Structure formats: C-alpha cells, structure tokens
Amino acid sequence: MRTQTRTWLLLSLLLCTSALAEPLRLVTGDNYAPFTGKALPAGGMLTQVVHAALAQSNTDSTLEWEPWNRGYLKTLRGEYDATFPYVLTPLREQAYLYSAPLLMVEQHIYSRAVDPIDTVDPELLRGRTVCVPLGWQPPAQIQGLLEQGILSRHSPIGIKECARLVLIGRDDFFVADRRLGDTALQLIDASDGQLRRSTAMISASSLHLIVPNSHPRGSVIIAEFNAGLDRLKVSGAYQQVIEGYIQSRALTQSTP
CATH class of the missing domain: 3.40.190.10 (Periplasmic binding protein-like II)
Known part of the structure; x- marks a missing residue:
C-alpha cells in the first residue's frame, strides 16, 4: 500500500512538472503601434518587453495575433494563458489578475x-x-x-x-x-x-499583462512574470527597449 501511494505521488509530481513546462500561451492584437503590431520590429515595444521578461524567468511562450475583442474573450475562456497590454479598469479587475506595469502611459x-x-x-x-x-x-x-x-x-x-x-x-x-x-x-x-x-x-495610466482569475496557475504566472520584469529593469535592458522604440524610425518604415 505504501509503495502504491509513493507511485501515485511520483506520478502527480511528474504531471505537475509537465504542466508547468508547457509554453505560456500568449495573445495580443495588431495595429497598436508602437506597443504591439505584426509589422513592427519584434512585434512591438511591449511584445519585446513581455518576451524579455519571460526569458528572465526561463519561461517558454507562444504568441498568437487575434482581433482585440476576440483575443480578450478567448483568454477569459482559457484558450490562452495571458494577454497584453491592457489598462486596469474596475470591470476588468473582476475577471483578471494584473502584472506589474509594463509601461506608464500619459493620455493626451x-x-x-x-x-x-x-x-x-x-x-x-x-x-x-x-x-x-x-x-x-x-x-x-x-x-x-x-x-x-x-x-x-x-x-x-x-x-x-x-x-x-x-x-x-x-x-x-x-x-x-x-x-x-x-x-x-x-x-x-x-x-x-x-x-x-x-x-x-x-x-x-499603466499597461499590463493580464491572466484570468479563473486560471489554475494565474497567481504563479503573474508572480514569475513580475520577477522577470523586475530583473529586466534592474539590468537596464528594459530602458534600452523602451528608448530604442521611441527613437527608431523603423515604426514608420515597417507599417503600411
């Protein structure tokens, strides 16, 4: 009986490890230059920030492009693990967990x-x-x-x-x-x-990566992402990405 219990525990651990090892399924939308865009270098300023932060926490990911409403709703239904970039709103906060700010924005x-x-x-x-x-x-x-x-x-x-x-x-x-x-x-x-x-x-306001409240690993995803984002900022790489996109003429050259 004890051997059987140990076997089940080992199997559970293996299944948990396998689930954690699966790439994080990301989705974002197009035509949000300079933050996100299919035609922009590296998919846009914040796409690059998100990927770099995930790399800091050794998290593999995949990225799909969907119309904004569709990607948002598919993430809420669990078809994607996270989406970005979104502003914090009371209604949205009821359904999603928010990362630390990807960027502070000034509305004009x-x-x-x-x-x-x-x-x-x-x-x-x-x-x-x-x-x-x-x-x-x-x-x-x-x-x-x-x-x-x-x-x-x-x-x-x-x-x-x-x-x-x-x-x-x-x-x-x-x-x-x-x-x-x-x-x-x-x-x-x-x-x-x-x-x-x-x-x-x-x-x-600020822009964030968001994960549904209902996601079984939502808190873990946010915590690991925030840790990676913090390391990115401490290293100076975050500021390099932001400044590089602001100064780059590639935005107008790569967008139809």
Missing part, C-alpha cells in the same frame, strides 16, 4: 489644429464624437461623458484609423498615450498644422 487629446481641444470640458465636448478603437477602454473622464450622453463614441479597428477619421472631420478627437498618438500621426503623414496633441495630459 488629439484634435484638429483648426478646432483644438485641450481639456475634458463637458460644455466644450457636448455633441462631439470621440474616436475610441474597438476593444479599447477610454479614460474615466471620457467614459463618464459617454455614459451621460454628452459625447458620442465611434469605434473603428485601430488608432491609425482614428487619426485619419479626425483628420477628415468624421470624428472630433481621440485620446492616446503621447507615444502612441504621435506614431499614429506619423503613420498617416499628418502635419502639426493638421492635427495636434493637447499641451497637458488628461490622465496617466
């Missing part, structure tokens, strides 16, 4: 130079249309105005489309991190005389 308003919008002023924005890419969560101030019916929302597939729609006057403005928004303006060849970024940021 982007509008036409002939019709500038610099602040989240309800009276100024009444009746306007904000462009928010499909699957994105707008900042809390903007979300509040949408819920009150002060603003209307239009949701194309990506941030580059938002920049183009604001440029032609279909929408009035979009909100994005300054690096992301400036890149979108470059991608549509918009000049300073056409589209502009607000002088001050309207909010600050």
Whole structure:
C-alpha cells in the first residue's frame, strides 16, 4: 500500500512538472503601434518587453495575433494563458489578475489644429464624437461623458484609423498615450498644422499583462512574470527597449 501511494505521488509530481513546462500561451492584437503590431520590429515595444521578461524567468511562450475583442474573450475562456497590454479598469479587475506595469502611459487629446481641444470640458465636448478603437477602454473622464450622453463614441479597428477619421472631420478627437498618438500621426503623414496633441495630459495610466482569475496557475504566472520584469529593469535592458522604440524610425518604415 505504501509503495502504491509513493507511485501515485511520483506520478502527480511528474504531471505537475509537465504542466508547468508547457509554453505560456500568449495573445495580443495588431495595429497598436508602437506597443504591439505584426509589422513592427519584434512585434512591438511591449511584445519585446513581455518576451524579455519571460526569458528572465526561463519561461517558454507562444504568441498568437487575434482581433482585440476576440483575443480578450478567448483568454477569459482559457484558450490562452495571458494577454497584453491592457489598462486596469474596475470591470476588468473582476475577471483578471494584473502584472506589474509594463509601461506608464500619459493620455493626451488629439484634435484638429483648426478646432483644438485641450481639456475634458463637458460644455466644450457636448455633441462631439470621440474616436475610441474597438476593444479599447477610454479614460474615466471620457467614459463618464459617454455614459451621460454628452459625447458620442465611434469605434473603428485601430488608432491609425482614428487619426485619419479626425483628420477628415468624421470624428472630433481621440485620446492616446503621447507615444502612441504621435506614431499614429506619423503613420498617416499628418502635419502639426493638421492635427495636434493637447499641451497637458488628461490622465496617466499603466499597461499590463493580464491572466484570468479563473486560471489554475494565474497567481504563479503573474508572480514569475513580475520577477522577470523586475530583473529586466534592474539590468537596464528594459530602458534600452523602451528608448530604442521611441527613437527608431523603423515604426514608420515597417507599417503600411
């Protein structure tokens, strides 16, 4: 009987080790330059950060590209282990565990130079249309105005489309991190005389890797990822990745 018990314990350990050795199944979305994108070097700034952090913790991974909503829902259903990059929201926090921040972002308003919008002023924005890419969560101030019916929302597939729609006057403005928004303006060849970024940021937030609360190893995945991300920052490699993407002209050259 004792021998049989030892055999079952050994088998359980082997099965556990096998499960832990399986590559982490990641999914992200396209057209989120410079953070993620199929055509970007290494899949984008934050794709490279995620892979580098996993390498620091000796975690193998696979990466699939899905439309944002689909990848999010498939991760929630357990078809993927983790997805990125996402902003923390109360609703999302009920369903997902969050990693340490991949990047702190500064949200700015982007509008036409002939019709500038610099602040989240309800009276100024009444009746306007904000462009928010499909699957994105707008900042809390903007979300509040949408819920009150002060603003209307239009949701194309990506941030580059938002920049183009604001440029032609279909929408009035979009909100994005300054690096992301400036890149979108470059991608549509918009000049300073056409589209502009607000002088001050309207909010600050962070982007994260997220794992479903229901995942049996969710806490372990987050803990190991955070440890790898911390080692990446201590080594100086994290800052090299971030600065390299900000300074690189490859963004405009590699994106159609």
